Amino acid sequence: MPSDQSPKGAALRRTTARAASVTTPAPAATVAPASSGLAGSSPWAYAPAPESREIVTIRQRYGLFIDGKERAPSGGEVTITYNPATEEPLAEIAKGTPADADRAIEAADRAYRKVWSKLHPRERAKYLYRISRILQERSREFAVTETMDSGKPIRESRDVDVPLAAAHFWYYAGWADKLEYAVPGRRPEAHGVVGQVIPWNFPLLMLAWKIAPALAAGNTVVLKPASTTPLTALLFADVCRQAELPDGVVNIVTGPGSTGMSIVTDPRVAKVAFTGSTSVGVTIAKGIAGQGKGLTLELGGKAANIVFEDAALDQAVEGVVNGIFFNQGEVCCAGSRLLVQESIAEEFLARLRDRMSMLRIGDPMDKNTDIGAINSKAQMETIGELVASGVSEGAQIWQPACDLPTRGWFFRPTLFTNVAQSHRIAREEIFGPVLATITFRTVAEAIEKANNTAYGLSAGIWTEKGSRILQVASAIKAGVVWANTFNRFDPTAPFGGYKESGYGREGGMQGLHAYLRSS
Amino acid sequence: MGKKSKRAEKLNLPMTIESSEGSERLEVRRTAKLYIGGAFPRSESGRSREVQLAKGGVANIAGGSRKDLREAVRVARIAAEPWAARTAMVRGQILYRVAELMEGRAAQFRDDLINHGASKSDAAAEVSAAIDRMVWYAGWPDKLSAVLGGTNPVASSHFVFTLPEPTGVIATIAPEASPLLGLVSRLGGILAGGNVAIVLASESAPLPAVTLAETLAVSDVPAGVVNIITARRAELLPHLVRHADIDGYDLWGCPDELLLEAEQGAAEHVARVARRPHGVRDRADAFDGERGERIDGITAFLEMKTVWHPIGS
Numbered sequence: 001m002p003s004d005q006s007p008k009g010a011a012l013r014r015t016t017a018r019a020a021s022v023t024t025p026a027p028a029a030t031v032a033p034a035s036s037g038l039a040g041s042s043p044w045a046y047a048p049a050p051e052s053r054e055i056v057t058i059r060q061r062y063g064l065f066i067d068g069k070e071r072a073p074s075g076g077e078v079t080i081t082y083n084p085a086t087e088e089p090l091a092e093i094a095k096g097t098p099a100d101a102d103r104a105i106e107a108a109d110r111a112y113r114k115v116w117s118k119l120h121p122r123e124r125a126k127y128l129y130r131i132s133r134i135l136q137e138r139s140r141e142f143a144v145t146e147t148m149d150s151g152k153p154i155r156e157s158r159d160v161d162v163p164l165a166a167a168h169f170w171y172y173a174g175w176a177d178k179l180e181y182a183v184p185g186r187r188p189e190a191h192g193v194v195g196q197v198i199p200w201n202f203p204l205l206m207l208a209w210k211i212a213p214a215l216a217a218g219n220t221v222v223l224k225p226a227s228t229t230p231l232t233a234l235l236f237a238d239v240c241r242q243a244e245l246p247d248g249v250v251n252i253v254t255g256p257g258s259t260g261m262s263i264v265t266d267p268r269v270a271k272v273a274f275t276g277s278t279s280v281g282v283t284i285a286k287g288i289a290g291q292g293k294g295l296t297l298e299l300g301g302k303a304a305n306i307v308f309e310d311a312a313l314d315q316a317v318e319g320v321v322n323g324i325f326f327n328q329g330e331v332c333c334a335g336s337r338l339l340v341q342e343s344i345a346e347e348f349l350a351r352l353r354d355r356m357s358m359l360r361i362g363d364p365m366d367k368n369t370d371i372g373a374i375n376s377k378a379q380m381e382t383i384g385e386l387v388a389s390g391v392s393e394g395a396q397i398w399q400p401a402c403d404l405p406t407r408g409w410f411f412r413p414t415l416f417t418n419v420a421q422s423h424r425i426a427r428e429e430i431f432g433p434v435l436a437t438i439t440f441r442t443v444a445e446a447i448e449k450a451n452n453t454a455y456g457l458s459a460g461i462w463t464e465k466g467s468r469i470l471q472v473a474s475a476i477k478a479g480v481v482w483a484n485t486f487n488r489f490d491p492t493a494p495f496g497g498y499k500e501s502g503y504g505r506e507g508g509m510q511g512l513h514a515y516l517r518s519s
Numbered sequence: 520m521g522k523k524s525k526r527a528e529k530l531n532l533p534m535t536i537e538s539s540e541g542s543e544r545l546e547v548r549r550t551a552k553l554y555i556g557g558a559f560p561r562s563e564s565g566r567s568r569e570v571q572l573a574k575g576g577v578a579n580i581a582g583g584s585r586k587d588l589r590e591a592v593r594v595a596r597i598a599a600e601p602w603a604a605r606t607a608m609v610r611g612q613i614l615y616r617v618a619e620l621m622e623g624r625a626a627q628f629r630d631d632l633i634n635h636g637a638s639k640s641d642a643a644a645e646v647s648a649a650i651d652r653m654v655w656y657a658g659w660p661d662k663l664s665a666v667l668g669g670t671n672p673v674a675s676s677h678f679v680f681t682l683p684e685p686t687g688v689i690a691t692i693a694p695e696a697s698p699l700l701g702l703v704s705r706l707g708g709i710l711a712g713g714n715v716a717i718v719l720a721s722e723s724a725p726l727p728a729v730t731l732a733e734t735l736a737v738s739d740v741p742a743g744v745v746n747i748i749t750a751r752r753a754e755l756l757p758h759l760v761r762h763a764d765i766d767g768y769d770l771w772g773c774p775d776e777l778l779l780e781a782e783q784g785a786a787e788h789v790a791r792v793a794r795r796p797h798g799v800r801d802r803a804d805a806f807d808g809e810r811g812e813r814i815d816g817i818t819a820f821l822e823m824k825t826v827w828h829p830i831g832s
Binding site: 167184278281282285286289290292297299469473474477478479480481482483484485488490492493494495496498499500501502503505508509510513517 | 666671673674675677684766782785788822823824829
């Protein structure tokens with residue numbers, strides 16, 4: 001990690017009130033090297049391998065992207081986006097107002113009527129292919145920006161978020177001129193203007209999941225990124241410019257949740273897509289009730305990762321670790337409940353603790369880092385509060401001994417055992433690196449416990465017995481079931497929830513349906 | 520009065536029940552009850568209401584209550600899992616059997632519609648269309664996964680497939696102006712997808728729903744899979760849409776003025792919602808012909824499940 005912050009960062013810090021007040025200001029924003037329980041002298045210790053941030057130029061201030069142009073927010077106000085790993089301000093972000101939302105919707109509506117709906121579908125496809133190509137071309141820039149803005153390890157932004165985002169545009173590009181094959185026997189039509197609100201855990205990937213199918217289906221878009229992670233969406237605005245996408249086809253309005261509500265409730269917005277918490281999803285669904293809009297919701301989760309006694313244990317340990325510590329556990333489909341068969345629980349938990357002790361927590365820009373920074377101070381507090389509830393409700397906590405960086409928002413990977421299903425840590429989405437272990441004896445009990453949640457987004461099954469995989473997979477009420485793997489994503493594979501995890505799918509032909517009305 | 524048949528004379532029956540002669544046989548009227556869990560209870564509230572019939576006379580229609588509704592949800596939840604577990608082929612055959620039995624009761628369905636003001640020819644056409652619609656749905660269960668699901672060619676070494684599964688317990692506000700064809704068109708979609716149903720029947724024309732309940736009761740549709748409640752919709756709707764054990768709502772027949780409240784209630788527990796398409800009105804002919812042959816009433820209450828498995832040793 002470079003030890004010298006850019007002068008403009010320092011200037012920003014002087015002039016703006018810090019959201020966080022955890023630490024005393026340090027002269028230079030360095031992130032401590034990633035650390036693990038392994039001593040520095042161990043032959044297994046890694047030397048720091050930081051990714052360079054030179055490829056990225058983060059401007060001091062960003063406006064809104066409306067009608068193909070950058071615009072200042074009508075209210076003149078800005079918010080600051082921070083680097084969660086250093087608590088340093090990165091840039092000033094326009095605080096979009098309802099008036100800005102109105103302007104963006106107007107631009108999207110005009111672009112839909114005058115340009116996008118009149119374009120031959122083949123040409124729409126080519127714009128999307130262009131976008132995909134530019135994302136591939138600028139992938140390192142996107143990965144570094146994403147990691148700086150979100151705190152996720154560079155290994156993940158580089159190997160997962162950015163390539164998948166490009167792949168989504170690539171996949172849906174091909175659909176644009178083949179829509180009639182997606183709705184056999186019906187005539188596919190676009191909705192018109194689509195309003196989209198996305199979360200902070202996969203800022204660019206969620207943008208791609210939303211924008212790619214929307215544009216392929218022939219809609220135009222007004223998108224609001226999360227307030228703590230707007231930078232890759234604003235960088236994407238530059239991709240739209242490079243691709244010469246017609247003005248107004250994609251509009252990006254940064255701002256608080258209330259601005260998002262202005263977007264989705266506007267009568268000119270015909271379809272709404274939201275990814276985020278169940279409580280906000282409910283607020284949006286209620287807010288647009290009776291308006292006749294299409295709606296898809298991708299909400300919270302509390303996935304069970306079920307390990308049967310015949311599982312390949314070391315693979316299962318890897319899968320459980322990936323399931324809950326991928327992206328610091330800030331994943332809606334995270335495997336946050338470990339259901340392990342009683343006969344192997346002791347052995348499995350011992351191996352899991354060993355593996356957790358080897359996780360490297362620290363500088364997200366280090367290519368060896370496994371667990372980066374928690375996205376915001378507010379999220380740190382949420383995680384801390386839920387972990388405290390686990391302790392006070394009687395579950396047993398274990399955390400590996402490792403040094404955390406002194407600056408930045410880092411949370412130790414946490415394992416709970418002796419967890420009751422009634423505990424908050426077994427019921428509520430924590431959105432952090434916290435795993436709650438529950439044991440079971442029979443297959444029926446595993447299914448019962450896995451389904452004992454209001455959520456139904458994902459689940460994991462670890463067993464060497466194929467027929468059991470199919471039995472459990474069909475009994476689990478969850479939209480994505482990973483058998484002997486976890487946290488896999490692909491543009492061809494639909495993703496989305498049962499029950500209070502929302503409705504509608506993203507990815508695949510099924511993901512296209514939400515963006516079409518057919519007659 | 521014309522000449523009686525030999526058999527009618529032997530049985531001492533009047534030739535027609537409409538005859539004004541004093542010797543006329545009194546019609547045995549049907550008590551139109553609720554249909555819950557395969558049984559025909561009266562409303563626990565003790566209420567019923569009179570519906571004026573077009574050819575004169577009245578029908579007493581059970582006035583379903585909030586508690587009847589709760590009972591219907593309870594039995595529907597119990598019926599949901601075994602119904603979803605039936606093979607697709609068997610579900611199709613059960614729906615086809617419903618069509619067979621409807622054919623046998625065609626005259627009564629026609630009478631119901633005429634009693635609610637339809638002309639003879641319209642009634643005959645609607646009954647035929649409703650039976651054919653049920654046959655149309657009977658063909659769907661074992662084709663849904665091929666049409667809506669599939670295998671996904673992911674860019675990694677995994678075998679990945681996506682299948683539709685039923686959502687669970689679905690409440691439907693049946694179309695008001697198409698009391699038989701509309702009802703069958705929406706109910707057929709829910710059942711074909713493997714869901715179980717709680718039906719709020721047409722308020723102004725409930726008799727075809729009552730006859731359908733009587734048909735279902737002797738069909739192979741298991742008890743609790745369809746539950747039909749006649750009630751004041753505006754009274755029950757606020758409770759119906761907030762019942763947390765209902766997974767989805769087909770609001771096709773929901774009056775515009777109740778739609779806001781209905782969707783807000785459904786939103787509170789993240790229930791799935793299907794509604795009348797924009798620009799389509801709740802009219803008697805809304806389900807005629809191909810307009811009624813739509814799978815949106817099936818797809819709104821399907822959950823797509825994607826399963827991943829590694830390829831390799």
